[in-house]
Every structure is written in C-alpha cells, then in structure tokens.
Amino acid sequence: MSQRKRASNTQSSQNKGVRSQRWEAVLGDDEDDPSFTQPSTSQVQKGLDRLTPAQVDLKTAEVVQFIFVKDQKKFPIRRADIVKHVVKEYRNIYPEIIKRVGCVFETVFGLKLVEIDSKNHVYILINKLEQLEGESLNMSPSNPKTGLLFVILSIVFMKGGVVKESMVWNTLKKLRVDQGERHEIFGDVKKVVTDEFVRQRYLEYVRIPHTEPLEFEFRWGQRADMEVSKVKLLEFIGQLHEQDPQSWTQQYREATAPPAAPAVVTSANTSASVSQR
C-alpha cells in the first residue's frame, strides 16, 4: 500500500505544480492522496459560510458514528474512507469537521482521536481515561488475545524494544502456543500475531535486512505506543516475578520518561483554525 501511495505522490506533485506548492507552504501537508486534497483555510471558511450550523453538526455526528463502527475491529481508519463514505460533498470543510469530531470524542466520550500517520492520514481511537483499579472497562471479560498481545509486548519492551521473532515464538511455545499448530483459543496464531496485531498497529513485524534465511523482528506498533502504559506493564511483570519494577532500571527509566506528544485531533493543533459562526 505504501508503494502505491508513493507513486501517486510523485505524480500528483508533478501535476499540481505551483498551486500545490503554495498550499503546502500554507498547510505543511503532503498531497499523497490524489482523490482528496486538504482545502486551504480560506476555502474552509467559505464552505462554512454556505452551510447552516445544523448541517455541519449533522455531518460531524455522522463522522463520529462512522469512526465508532470502523473502530470495532481496531483497524486504523483512513481519512480517504471518511471523506468518501461520509463527508462526501462537504469535503471542502473537512478540517473543520474533523476538528469538531475530535472535540466530540474528547468531551462526550472521553476518547482521543489520534492521527498515527500524518503522511497516509490514518486515525485510531484510544481512551483518554485511565482504567481504575478493580474496574473492568466494559463490565465484560477481556478478549484472551489481549493476554497474548501482552506477552509479546512485554518481551519486546523488556528486551530493549526490538526482538527477533524466534525469541517470541520460543517463549510462546513454553506457554503452549505454537505457531505451527492450531491453538484452541487463538486459532492460527501466526496469523493473529503477524497479521492481525500488525494491522491493528499493536506490533510491527519487520524484515531484518541481509538475513539468509529470511528473519523478522518484532517492535511495538504505533497503537501500542499510544495505548499501553509501560509503567503498568512493568508493574504486572514485577508482580509476576515478585520483583520491584524498579529493579529493571533501564526499562523503568524508559517507562517513566515523558511521552512524546501524539497527534491528537483537537482544536489546538488542526491546521485550519476557522472562525466559528
């Protein structure tokens, strides 16, 4: 997918010429999606002027619902899909809509809409609120896959952030999870780990260059970076080992380091700040 986008990127930037350069200067945005170009601030304002507040609110609500449904499987949501299926003819005010959508998620639902890939314009939904001790989020039992994911993320984190896949499989084997066999609960484990978790952006499954035969390594994915609290992870690992989490000094240092600011969609950082009617 990234290769296709790259090709279209060069094509569109060649065709747009001076105009695109001016837009890019204003917005600092890549035009990698030839079907949707980010409208300029003045365009957005003009678009808003032509619509009633009720119309804009309705469109905002539709996008919110669309994102909710799309988020069920935890695959990232593409801006292109939002524009194509929901925003449609309102695309000229897209920045305003998505800004309001972000606000709705934060203020009404306590969730954050984060653009995890500013090049390909892909969003995920994460929780703004911390889970309280002894309280289950949905009052329903968690998905067992979360346990599997936890094990893998822990190994990667404790081993410095990158791990050869063989190490992960060897450890999982001790837990009676074998990538070659169908697992009672997880089914095709290899697919779950290298495909599903990767598509959900929990993990990155990257080829190690110059390896013969082919070898891959695991890293944390963008969603894991946002969603997982390393401190809490370390706490649980400490609990399992009956050790103080601080005894793993390097990991503890990394866990307590101030996090990098994510690209949360709020009024603060959306490029087109438009006067409200």
Added chain:
Amino acid sequence: MRRASRGGDESGTGAPRQNGVSGARGGARGAAADRGDTVAGGDDDEAGCSPADMQDEDNDPARRREIRSKYRDLINSVQQNREDMLSPTNNKLTDVLEEANKLFAEVRQAREAALDAQLLVLATDLGKEKASQLHAEGSAFDPAAFAEHLLSFMGLNRLEEEDVEGGASGGYLPQDAWQRVANRAQRCFRTAPSFHYMMGSFLAELPPPRQRVERQRKVPGKEAKRIMPTQLKRMEESHQEATEKEVERILGYLRSYFFDDPTSPISYYEFVIDPTSFSRSVENIFHTSFLVRDGLAKMYLDNHKLPCIAPVEEGEVEAGGASNRQQCVISISPKSWKELIEAFDITEPLIHAPSTQHTE
C-alpha cells in the same frame, strides 16, 4: 588448481592466533567469501576430487567428514543449550569457541569453513545476548523465567514429575488460563471501548415485511376503482337477501318435487343432503329450517319414524298459531352425513347447488 589451496592460504596465515576469537572470525570470513559451491550443513559426497589429491592427507575424505561432523556437533550443542550458555555463571560459550578454534586449524575446504562460519554466527549472537545482560544495570530479563511465572499465574497445575518436553513445565493448564492473563493485562491498555448497541440491533428482517404490506395496500387502491362497478352489482346479493333467495329456491324445489308426486312423502334427509358436499348439506338444512319457521313447509315422521318434509298449502296454517308448533334441533356431523348417504343410498342432491358462486 587444488581446492585445498583456498583453505590452505587461510590456515597458513592463521594457525598461530593472537586472540582466538577475532582470528577465527577473520579466517571464517575469508573462507566464506571464497566458497563457490558449498552449503552449510553439508552432505558427504566428495564431488570433484582428483585422484592426485587422494593421497594428500589434507584431502582425506574421512578426515574432512570428521571435521565437519565435529563442527555440526558444536553447532547443535550451542543451539540446544542456548539457555545454559547464556547464563552469566559459566564460560561454556568460551569453551565452544576454543573448540572451534582447534577445529579451524584443520579446515582445508570451503565446506568446513562454512560450518565454522555458521557456528560463529550463533556464537556471536549469544555473545551479544550475554553482553547485553552485563551492560544492563539492574536485573536481566529472562523470557524463559517470564514464561514460567506466567504459567503459575495462569493457574498451571504442575505435575510431580520433572520437565516433560524440552524443558517445558508439564501440567494441566486450566481453560481460562489466557482469560486470566487478559483480564489482568487489560489494565495496562487504554483501549477505547468497542462500540456496540446496548440492546443489540434490530433484526434486519423487519423493514422488508413493512414494505410488502404497504405495496399490497397500494395495489388494491389502484384497482379499487375498477372493482367498484362489479362490487356494486354484487351488493344486491347481501347476506340476508342471499339467504332469502336461497330459501325461496329450495321452496321451489320442494313444491316441484311434491307436486310431481303428492302421495309419495319426501324423505327429509334425502331432500337436504348433498352427497357431494357436507357443507352444502348443512346449508340446505339451514335454509330449510326457515321454511319450517315461516310455516311454508312442515316436517313429520312417517310410519317408519323417519322424518319427512312437505310444503304447506296456503291457508293451512293459521298465522301466528301456536298450536301444533314444535321445535327441534337438528345436528349433523360428517360421520353421520356419510352414514345417511349410505343408509338412504343418496347418489345425487335433490337441491341442486346454485349456479352463481357466493363470495364469502
């Protein structure tokens, strides 16, 4: 050109080494670069040995095989005992390297050198692991130990016997093992709850029936105008009027049969029963009862105590006369209807069915 020379150059310069590890690495790299036809983990066929070489000890196939076999043993031992070698408490890794060093002194062919290279890759990998353990302040993290702790957390019922396969803990893992881990691990995640309708969604089947009903309503609407004239005609035959008509018709039959032969009594059952239709028979009974009620027909029992029916002459009955008026209730079931047909040998109805169909 003797193949031995490739290996020979390396071993010539490298035999006495300054520091064992780097020397072996350098030698292996050179040999690996040179190899044209070998594959690590080789086979035993001796392709391309010229007869002249056989005499040379360096090319003795048995010796070559021995060297390769020893290399493979070393490789296997490193792979099998990986965990053991990683432990900072021993120097097994160094021992392996020293063994490899000794073996390398005898390497003459590229195939053996390739095995040496493979061993070195494994050893350096382990070396890197061990180094990372040393450099890390604080505790090392051992995935194997992690797995053991997880199994305990999952509620593994460990068996009395020692390890089952390959160092794994034997025992019975409960069904909810992974569920337990997931429930505890979930706390580490700031996942947005998945959106689902609280009460479930409506079944998708509902909307289509509604549409169908609407269409049905619409269609009669269009045809309503067309039907109206025919319906108006049929309006003449209302239930009440229809009954009266039918009663009159039956009276007609009764009179015609009676006047055909006034002396012979008409058996009531023969008159009302339609052997082809039970419901028609019931209708006939119903309609005939009106005749009796209105005094247009009379029923009596004949000599055999069987009911008969006959029309009443006008003037015979006093209007509103209570005398000689009796009531009776007649019931009939399909069973008795069949019995009557048999008993009276009724083959065709005396009251013919009306030509026009009643619409109910």
